[in-house]
Amino acid sequence: MELTVREALNQAMSEEMRRDKDVFLIGEEVAQYDGAYKVSQGMLKEFGPKRVIDTPITEEGFTGLGIGAAMAGLRPIVEWMTLNFSLMAIDQVINNAAKTRYMSGGQFAFPIVFRGPNGPAEFLAAQHSQALQSLFAHIPGLKVCAPSTPADAKGMLKSAIRDDNPVIFLEAEMMYSWKGEVPDEEYLVRLGEAAVRAEGQDVTIAGFSKPMRNILEAAEALEKRGISCEVIDIRSIRPLDEETIFSSVKKTNRIVVVDEAWPFASVGSHISHLVTTNCFDYLDAPPGLVAMEDVPMPYNREMEKQVCISTDKIVKAAESVLYL
């Protein structure tokens, strides 16, 4: 059936809550308001206020509460209204969720999902337009997902909820209304596996989340000029499916990595480092990186467009690694 990303996420949470009574959803405006972006629409009605829980605006508190509940055996889904506000809670995530298992010699598990929209939307200025994947991907002990299709959104969120580890699940405001086919029957998408969206010979373009649309558009534009692109949707940032990326590069000998975060110490720059060290003998050009300009996001729309990644920037980066 055809679903939006928003509906797919809603189905994933609802199905898992029907399946396991330890799963609950907590966050700002998730219950009575049906979610700030309506991802939890109707869930209060179905599951009641015991399992779909509105919080005060206290990110550190309710995130930590989720972590404690997970530590004691429940399976919380913590919604951050946007990832910008996860910064209020990041100590709980990094110091408690990610490390306690290790510090306790493996006594505890943290089956918890932290999810919400990440990355710039439009016109929201510097504090509300941040792609924060690098911060979370940096931390051992966290899994990080960033799907780009309704089918992956659903299948990966279900896997994340069943996972016994803390998972940061990155969505995007602009993606919530994207539509796509989703299997009718129950399914899971395993975490840690990239997807090859298009096979090609001349250049690999790899990315995740919202930029996948720009990547597919860029690939189409390049195909029209006779340049064959292999498109990889990384979708799981940690664990990272290095094999799929490396074998593609060994075939095409060129790669452009797209990551809408800032370029300094980013997921994208790390992947380009991995490719350089692991595929050095196969590369015909240094890896290209398309990232956000290394500045806070301005409010003015034209400036904002200048700062964000775009289809055009991806095409140019591909041309550059092809020496065109």
Added chain:
Amino acid sequence: MINDKKIFLTLLADMLLVRRFEELVARMYGLRKIGGFCHLYIGEEAVAVGAISSLDLKTDYVIAAYRDHGHALACGMDPGAVMAELYGKETGCSKGKGGSMHMYDAGKHMFGGNGIVGGQIPVAAGLAFKIAYREEKGVVLCFFGDGAIHQGSFHESVNLAKIYNLPIIFICENNQYGMGTDFRRVSAIDDLSAMGKSYGIDGKQVNGMDVLEVYSEVKKLSDEIKKKPGPGFLEIKTYRYKGHSMSDPAKYRTKEELAEYRQRDPIELLKVRMIDAGQLDEAEYKKMDDKAKKISQDAADFAESSAQPALDEIYSDIFA
């Protein structure tokens, strides 16, 4: 309470300006001249206007959250620069880089504008720390919402302000809702003015629909603080007529509730009081209202005719 016609007229004019300015902002948002998150201050005018009018911004400071157009205007910021900021133009107070949530004017001691709920509260304590450190006379007004009061940042800051005797007034603008959430649903207590008590700060509830009460209470407290530094805390009860932001239809409250608050409209209240006291007549009021509309329209015209920022400006203003 005060009884000074000159002050009354200033308060009335300032509230009218915020009201008409915000109404025009709503229209211009509809025309897509303005975008993104845009939180209007209509209904709450008496809070920023009453509180800030009692200050001397040469020595005092103001810091607020993202619902900041009213505070910006009350600080005497140029309406043209505020509107141009909303339009994202180069003549905006933040050169088009900040937008609705990020109004700043260093010279006028308006220190923002903050998009993170509770984010400005510790910073406000820091502004007060500077006043104390340099042994100046000023006081800081720190505005935040009924939603923000539960953030750790509030509780940490009031404690810091108390132990360091900082000259600051924490002003909780209780407009009853944080986004779609009735404040009573997410607060252990309904009387938010009690929140300072466990930090040794006596709070007080103030009627935020009555600009004279707001003005007097803030003035009294800031005079006290200037004599004997230390934090104060006011819960100012108010109401926002519009949704949380331009995209919120506000279905979580009843029409009756809104109508009830409109009955206590802060502008109407002062207007009627002044007419009853023989300090104002309808014709004079109309003139004031027309002036507020004209200033707003001039601001929009200025914003419209201003240039877009140069694109390479994206790289400036990162480091000092």
